[in-house]
Amino acid sequence: MIEISSLHKKIGYKTILKGINLKIPEGKLICLIGPNGAGKSSLLSLIAQLEKVEKGVIELDNRDIRSYRLAEFSMKLAYLQQHNHLDLKLTVAELVAYGRFPYSKGRLTANDHQIIEQTIGELNLKSLRNSFIDELSGGERQRVFLAMILAQDTPYILLDEPLNNLDMKHAVEIMQHCKNLVCTQGKTILIVVHDINFAANYADYIVGMKDGNLAFMLPTSQAIQADVLGKLFNIDFQIITSGVTVMCNYYFGKSRL
Amino acid sequence: MRNKFIILYSIVCFVIILFLVHGVSFNHSFIIFGRLQRLCALLLTAAAITYATLVFQSITTNKILTPSLMGYEHFYLLIQVVLLLLCGANSILIASKTFNFLLAAVLMILYSALLYRGFFKNRNKKLYFILLIGLVLSIFFHSTTQFLQMRIDPNEYAYVQQAMFSSLGRTSVATLFMAFALMLFTFIGLWRYFKYLDLINLGRNYARGLGVNYDRVVRWQLAGISILVSVSTALIGPITFVGIFVSGITYRLVTKASHRTTISFGFGVALILLISAQFLIERLFNYKQSLGVLVNLFGGVYFMFLLFKFLRK
Numbered sequence: 163m164i165e166i167s168s169l170h171k172k173i174g175y176k177t178i179l180k181g182i183n184l185k186i187p188e189g190k191l192i193c194l195i196g197p198n199g200a201g202k203s204s205l206l207s208l209i210a211q212l213e214k215v216e217k218g219v220i221e222l223d224n225r226d227i228r229s230y231r232l233a234e235f236s237m238k239l240a241y242l243q244q245h246n247h248l249d250l251k252l253t254v255a256e257l258v259a260y261g262r263f264p265y266s267k268g269r270l271t272a273n274d275h276q277i278i279e280q281t282i283g284e285l286n287l288k289s290l291r292n293s294f295i296d297e298l299s300g301g302e303r304q305r306v307f308l309a310m311i312l313a314q315d316t317p318y319i320l321l322d323e324p325l326n327n328l329d330m331k332h333a334v335e336i337m338q339h340c341k342n343l344v345c346t347q348g349k350t351i352l353i354v355v356h357d358i359n360f361a362a363n364y365a366d367y368i369v370g371m372k373d374g375n376l377a378f379m380l381p382t383s384q385a386i387q388a389d390v391l392g393k394l395f396n397i398d399f400q401i402i403t404s405g406v407t408v409m410c411n412y413y414f415g416k417s418r419l
Numbered sequence: 420m421r422n423k424f425i426i427l428y429s430i431v432c433f434v435i436i437l438f439l440v441h442g443v444s445f446n447h448s449f450i451i452f453g454r455l456q457r458l459c460a461l462l463l464t465a466a467a468i469t470y471a472t473l474v475f476q477s478i479t480t481n482k483i484l485t486p487s488l489m490g491y492e493h494f495y496l497l498i499q500v501v502l503l504l505l506c507g508a509n510s511i512l513i514a515s516k517t518f519n520f521l522l523a524a525v526l527m528i529l530y531s532a533l534l535y536r537g538f539f540k541n542r543n544k545k546l547y548f549i550l551l552i553g554l555v556l557s558i559f560f561h562s563t564t565q566f567l568q569m570r571i572d573p574n575e576y577a578y579v580q581q582a583m584f585s586s587l588g589r590t591s592v593a594t595l596f597m598a599f600a601l602m603l604f605t606f607i608g609l610w611r612y613f614k615y616l617d618l619i620n621l622g623r624n625y626a627r628g629l630g631v632n633y634d635r636v637v638r639w640q641l642a643g644i645s646i647l648v649s650v651s652t653a654l655i656g657p658i659t660f661v662g663i664f665v666s667g668i669t670y671r672l673v674t675k676a677s678h679r680t681t682i683s684f685g686f687g688v689a690l691i692l693l694i695s696a697q698f699l700i701e702r703l704f705n706y707k708q709s710l711g712v713l714v715n716l717f718g719g720v721y722f723m724f725l726l727f728k729f730l731r732k
Binding site: 207232237241243248251263264 | 480482614617618620621622623624625627629630631670673674675676
């Protein structure tokens with residue numbers, strides 16, 4: 163469980179996070195939504211220890227994250243950043259292999275190789291295996307970096323907009339894969355998404371953020387409601403249910419209903 | 420990849436043998452000894468420049484920077500000019516190669532310690548900010564040197580001119596040993612961070628995510644790089660710029676990002692460039708050219724070639 167209490171964050175004179183209190187349950191897929199500048203990415207990078215927690219506490223499995231050694235932490239939690247570009251002559255397989263660094267420290271064992279191959283297979287990257295990452299398209303690169311994070315094989319995974327640049331087919335595949343990891347391996351996955359419909363159809367819980375504050379944390383069925391979302395994004399929503407899928411229609415903008 | 424290494428190091432062996440034995444018979448042991456001494460200086464310089472440049476480029480994630488940007492070489496010239504003005508050409512600090520080497524190396528290491536202090540102390544300072552300060556300081560050193568040169572006795576000016584260009588003439592057995600010892604200690608100190616270098620390439624976020632203390636590794640690497648650059652500059656003069664050609668050629672020919680590969684390949688490239696330039700100076704130009712000028716000429720031609728190839732596409 164990740165437990166965040168009265169977390170503040172300032173960049174310069176601007177307060178990005180204004181006292182967040184949040185409990186993230188284990189073994190669930192949680193989507194983080196909210197307008198631009200709500201502090202979603204800041205929250206993620208604080209949990210991932212990329213920035214120092216200055217005010218407030220974040221606990222991972224009942225231990226302050228600052229008390230973890232970095233090497234130990236990297237076996238607990240993996241983080242995918244928003245923008246991924248590297249001008250390096252690295253092949254896809256080599257990059258994914260870095261995901262095993264916390265365990266192997268550079269000397270890959272047979273078990274490491276097996277996990278690397280498995281992850282490459284699961285994300286349908288077999289045909290790109292030996293391509294150089296600086297020659298891939300944006301969407302392909304996104305999936306390769308995701309593969310590296312998944313090869314890290316940690317109980318907690320934070321993904322900052324993993325669906326960026328992905329076409330519909332791959333976006334659906336990634337979300338299904340995440341759902342699958344949660345259901346079969348009991349991983350806890352926290353995803354920032356901008357496409358509300360992915361959150362509506364895949365998440366167990368939805369966390370809404372606005373202006374550095376926590377707006378709500380609700381089970382998906384309660385969060386995907388016209389009034390809840392309307393208040394968060396300040397536009398009007400229409401929720402359409404068709405079979406098992408839920409669609410949030412917001413394309414008409416504000417108050418034409 | 421393996422073939423490229425075999426070809427590269429065959430060329431290295433060829434130039435080394437050519438450099439050592441061309442035009443002498445084996446009873447000229449004095450000449451051979453002198454050449455061996457110069458070869459050692461070139462080996463040390465090549466190792467320092469290759470490591471410093473390639474790792475510096477990884478840290479800055481920029482493949483056209485060199486550590487010489489931090490102003491070491493202009494600072495070196497300033498040291499020489501100030502020494503000349505204060506102590507005169509006959510002073511032991513200028514006349515003795517050993518003292519001059521030690522003084523220059525220590526001052527340059529102190530300079531980089533001061534420069535990086537802000538970066539080490541304040542986590543929010545970006546590396547590029549420090550680079551910019553280095554760049555401005557190097558312009559300052561350069562113009563100060565030019566200003567001071569005007570006040571130098573024309574007879575003594577020849578000494579400054581000599582210092583302006585890199586040359587193997589200023590090495591001695593003692594300075595070689597000291598440089599070797601300093602570099603050895605530096606490389607041993609850096610060795611335990613070697614396996615983390617490849618992760619530095621991934622940037623701070625991913626390196627930390629994979630359990631590597633990025634800030635600490637970068638700090639030690641920068642300290643090591645500044646010692647390497649200081650020592651090689653104090654040993655044979657301003658030559659670090661060669662690193663750009665070494666890294667350019669290496670990245671072009673090597674299709675791997677691992678530092679083990681790029682550094683060992685770059686070392687070969689640096690050796691070929693330096694030794695063949697020194698060979699030409701000795702046999703063709705009769706010691707009338709400087710090492711740095713000639714290597715930059717090679718590298719410049721290569722870059723023009725790249726540029727034309729790029730433009731034709």
